[in-house]
Amino acid sequence: MDSILNVILQDRKLAFLDLLASHYSKGTIDLAGIEEEANSFVAAATDAVAIAISWTIYELGKHEKLQQRVLEEVDTIQGEEISSEDLQKLTYLEMVLKESLRLHSPAQLTPRYVEKDLQVGEHLLPEGAECLVMMDMVHKNPTIYPDPLEFDPERFSLEKSARGHPQA
Numbered sequence: 001m002d003s004i005l006n007v008i009l010q011d012r013k014l015a016f017l018d019l020l021a022s023h024y025s026k027g028t029i030d031l032a033g034i035e036e037e038a039n040s041f042v043a044a045a046t047d048a049v050a051i052a053i054s055w056t057i058y059e060l061g062k063h064e065k066l067q068q069r070v071l072e073e074v075d076t077i078q079g080e081e082i083s084s085e086d087l088q089k090l091t092y093l094e095m096v097l098k099e100s101l102r103l104h105s106p107a108q109l110t111p112r113y114v115e116k117d118l119q120v121g122e123h124l125l126p127e128g129a130e131c132l133v134m135m136d137m138v139h140k141n142p143t144i145y146p147d148p149l150e151f152d153p154e155r156f157s158l159e160k161s162a163r164g165h166p167q168a
């Protein structure tokens with residue numbers, strides 16, 4: 001069984017479960033490890049998406065005009081099945097989702113280990129330090145996002161996004 005699996009898995013980019021199965025067959029992960037990885041994957045995926053959708057619905061509930069605009073855009077998609085090409089046409093919905101993620105980030109900070117001395121502006125982060133990147137503070141920094149507590153999807157309009165950092 002293991003050898004068949006190895007042949008199937010050779011030379012291709014592996015999906016999550018295939019990757020875990022491949023490591024299991026090589027002995028580089030045990031069943032407890034697989035369980036741990038699967039749990040964090042499911043938790044990372046479901047929590048973040050549930051929080052993001054809940055806040056987006058909350059903001060659309062508070063801003064009826066924006067909600068109407070989203071509705072009109074969604075109504076332009078015809079048919080029962082929605083394709084990924086259809087989703088790409090929902091540009092205003094994308095702006096709304098980005099603004100919602102900015103104002104209510106499901107993940108508000110993320111830890112980083114400093115592998116070698118790193119100068120950030122006037123601060124030196126020494127090798128070996130552990131630091132937290134505070135996304136929520138960046139998202140609410142008025143020099144980056146003026147009037148940061150306002151829900152304004154226009155911040156992520158195509159022309160404004162073109163002026164910003166591609167990963168913002």
Ligand code: HEM
Nearest residue numbers: 040041042044045046048049052101105106107109110111
């Ligand atoms: C609105 C949706 C989501 C947001 C805002 C979000 C945000 C994040 C952030 C900020 C991190 C940490 C990244 C880092 O430290 O470099 C992360 C990690 C991760 N996310 Fe998401 N995520 C979302 C959806 C998903 C989905 C749908 C999946 C899987 C299908 C997923 C799987 C993961 C995994 C596996 C990790 C790594 C966890 C670890 O290293 O322990 N996320 N996510």
